[in-house]
Structures are given as structure tokens and as C-alpha cells.
Amino acid sequence: MRWDDFRTSDNVEDRRGLPIPGGAGGLGIGTIVVLGLLGWALGIDPRLLIGGAEMLSRQGEQNYQQQQGKQGVPQDQMGRFASAILGNTEDVWKDVLPTQTDRQYKPPKLVLFSGATRSGCGAAQSAMGPFYCPLDQTVYLDLSFFQDMKSKFDAGGDFAYAYVIAHEIGHHVQNQLGILPRVQQRQQEVGPTERNQLSVRVELMADCLAGVWANHSEQRWKSLEPGDIENAINAAQAIGDDRLQRQSQGRVVPDSFTHGSSAQRTRWLTTGLKSGSIQACDTFRASRL
Template identity: 70%
Template sequence: MRWGDFRRSENVEDRRGGGGGFHIPGGGRGGGIGIGTILVLGLIGWALGIDPRILIGGAEMLSGGGSSYEQSQPGTRGAPQDEAGQFAAAILGNTEDVWTTVLPQQVNVAYKNPRMVLFSGATRSNCGFAQAAMGPFYCPVDQTVYIDLSFFDDMRRRFRAGGDFAYAYVIAHEVGHHVENLLGILPKVQQAQRQASQRQANELSVRVELMADCLAGVWANHSEQRWKALEPGDVEEAMNAAEAIGDDRLQRAGQGYAVPETFTHGSSEQRVRWFMTGLKEGRVQACDTFGASRP
């Protein structure tokens, strides 16, 4: 995929100790950027042994606990200069350009740009500690996406789901949670989860995650229309990545069987289907996972 000519967002804070060593294939090419796949949140529960119930309203976050490293000082503001930082800033900038136009046009809601914090190991967020093992996540309290870019290496090694297209979708999915927040969905889900049984809370979490999948597809649709971002094989790369991190596959890999009532992110089939729905339709209204009888 092409991302080299994307506008770099200035809404980035780099808290990494030194530049990132992660390499983005094709970063030197001109053009635009397309989509990736979701890859993010399934790491938290079943793959890494972290209790998935810490998810609140679609934002994976730790409510407490320590870490081996904590970065509490503010980082450098603006687009980083290393390749990995440039990639993250470019994808964030492209989501800004898409949603600033699409959200008011389609649902009459003004888009407010989120922030992105790049960190190494662990850092503070207004939702608790952010740790690399959690994968990227969106904190609705400070409207910020937190990401340790080494997560992309984990994607490639652990799930065989590498590629800049897939990595871009990781960011777009978290920005999808920001869109949900602007639409008022996350606060309503958080309130409903507090009053729900564990099984009901899990189902709400699945719907939040699948909607973010779909919204990432909407972003990809409009990015492709305007910047002609996709290259041959990109959609297949995204679908492969989405399939790799469905709750069912992660549970079978971790414990030998799947327990659907404990899903918090959706099955492989659901994640691929909702992402493709957004990609094909290009409409926020097509992403109503809460209106569907079964997502």
C-alpha cells in the first residue's frame, strides 16, 4: 500500500526513549494509504492471559497495577522523524482528513481530532497504565490513542499478519472507537455494562468492537476514493489479519476450544464481515452493530 504522501498529523506525542526500530514496508513510496486489519484487541485476553473484563466501552485499559517501566514526563509533540513514527503520524493524519469530512456529512456530527501517544513499554493514560502487552487502545477520558509501535512486530511474528495495510488498520480501528465516543455510544455502553451481567457486558463489548471494525472500513473506503491508496493484495491482507485475531481462533489457540459467551471482540467471521461491510458501503449508518439482532 502507498502511504508516503499522506499528510502527517501534528496531534502526536512521542514518549519513546529513542526512535522506533520498527520498519514499515514500502514507506518510501509516494501515494496514499489504504486499510489494514484489526489485530489489536484480541491480544489482551486470550493470547496474553490478561482478563478481558478490563475492557470498558470498547477501550482496552488497565484499571490499576504496576509496570516495569513508566513514562510520566511529556514527550515530543508533532510528527516524529523516524520511519515508524512517520507511518503512525501519516495514518492518523489520513483518518483526520477522512473523518473531518465524512462524519458531519453523513451524521451531522463535527469531528474533533484525537491525540496519539507513542510509547515504549508502558506509560500513563487517564484510563490507567498503558502497557505494551495490552496492544494499542483508545482512552475516551482523554480522547487519545495509545500505541507501542513494537506491537506491529508482534503482529507479524505471533499471528503472521504483517504488512503496512494491516498496521494501518490497527490505528484506524482505535480511531473508530474515537468516532463512537463522539457519537455518544461509548458513554452509553459503559453505563449499560455497569448494570449488566458479565455475559451481557461481553456482548456489548463485542458490538463496540465490531462497530469499530466497520468504521475502520468506512475510513478505508473514503481513503481509497480520494487518495487511491490500495494496492493489489491489501484487502486480502486485511481479511487475513482480521480472521487471525477473532476471539474464537485466539481461544482455540490458547485453550483448545472456544466459549462464545466469553467473547469480547467478536469471532473471526464477524470481524471480517463488519470490516468488509464498512469498506463496501462507506457509510457510518451501515455500521449499526447495536441495531442488528445478532452482530
């Protein structure tokens, strides 16, 4: 993928290297047990030790929350790559969204972190993978996820990584269109199975919107190289719920899907790539899955 000519975005906050915050709920049960035993052994009321530790924990978390990462374009290769892909999504969506939906595009922020950080939606951890928080309109990304894609799923390549970022930006587009708030409201009203089905539709639409971005980026910047589309499709297949479940538990439970099967993710990414149309990404029609 040719991305060196993309405009890099300043809407990046680099928190890599900052201290990892503590748990959202204060002290862990293990710490409480240890402090309880220590208090008993020393003849000190354990409540005093636990209370003091909780106070220090909260103070530490407040200090962390006051810290800010570096703003602007990172200087390392992968940081620049993420900034360039973000900048290109901004340049595409600022034209496509008003043209196709008559809505102005307001860019999100991208936070790069390592290990764990805070988000407007709570704690963010590397194990969660990249995600978009609609409350602060920010994408959170630990760049080590790309290494995992290559080593664990054999799904490497710049365009495959760009697809992951564009998928999260797709959620921001959904938020701007008012889709995410409506889905989240509906999810509070239904049972687990339908809640998961709604999540699948949201994720597949984000896959399709990533394809829409790639379509328009290719038209304007001629950014794709031979093999790029195949790499992105391979990535979509590798992170399908059915394949991940089969690898982790040896069986597939469709009712528990939250992102869609490999076939579904591939089909919707391809739909966006071919059409370049937001309307073609309507996964909420009953017959569209």
C-alpha cells in the same frame, strides 16, 4: 499501501525511550516482602522501610507523569507511518462525520510508547495491545505490536497495520457520537455475559468504521494496492476471539468473547469497506451480529 502522500499529523506524542512508570498501586507484594525480611534482618521496623520506599515510588511516578514526550511528527519510518495514517483518518473523518451525522469531528491524540506508559484510563502496557482511552480522547500504541502481528499471527503489511490504527480511531468516532458513554453505562447495569456482548458490538462497529475510513481514503487518494484488502482481512481473522482462544487454551468459549469471532470481524470490516457508510455499521441492532 501508498501512504507517502498522506498528510502527517502533529497530534502525536512520542514517549518511546522515556522511563517506564511503576505500578499504579504503589509497591508490589514482592517488594513489600523483601523489605519486610530486610527490616527483620537488620532490626529495623519494616514499616519504616516500606513507608520510605512507597514515598520514593510515588515521587518517581509523579516525576514520570510530569515528563512529556516529543510532540509532532516522529522522524523514524514507523513513527512517520503512524503519523501519516492518523493524519489521513483526520482528513477523512473531518468530511465524513459531518456529512453523514451532522457532527463536527474533533481529532484525538496518538501516544507512541514502548513497554508501558500512563493514560487517562490508568496504566498502559504493550501486552494490552493498542487501545483508545475515552477519558483523555487518546489512542495508545506500542509500535512493536505490528512486529507481533507479522511474527505471531502472520498478519503483516502496511494496510493491516493501518487497519489497527483506524480501528482505534473508530472508537474515537463512537465516543464523538455518544455511543461509548451509553454502552459503558449499560455495562455497569448488566451481568458478565451481556457485558461481553456489548463489548463485542462496540469492537465490531470499530472494525466497520475502519473500513469506512479505508473506503473514503481509497476514493480520494487511491491508496490501496493489490493484496492490501486481503492483508487487512487476514489481520481481522487472526485476532478474532475464537482463533485466539483456540490457540491459547485449546477451546472456544463464545460467552467470553470481547472483540468478536474471526468471521464477525471480517464481515464488519468488509461491510465498512464496501459501503463507506456509518449507518451500515450499526452493530447494535439485535439481528446485526
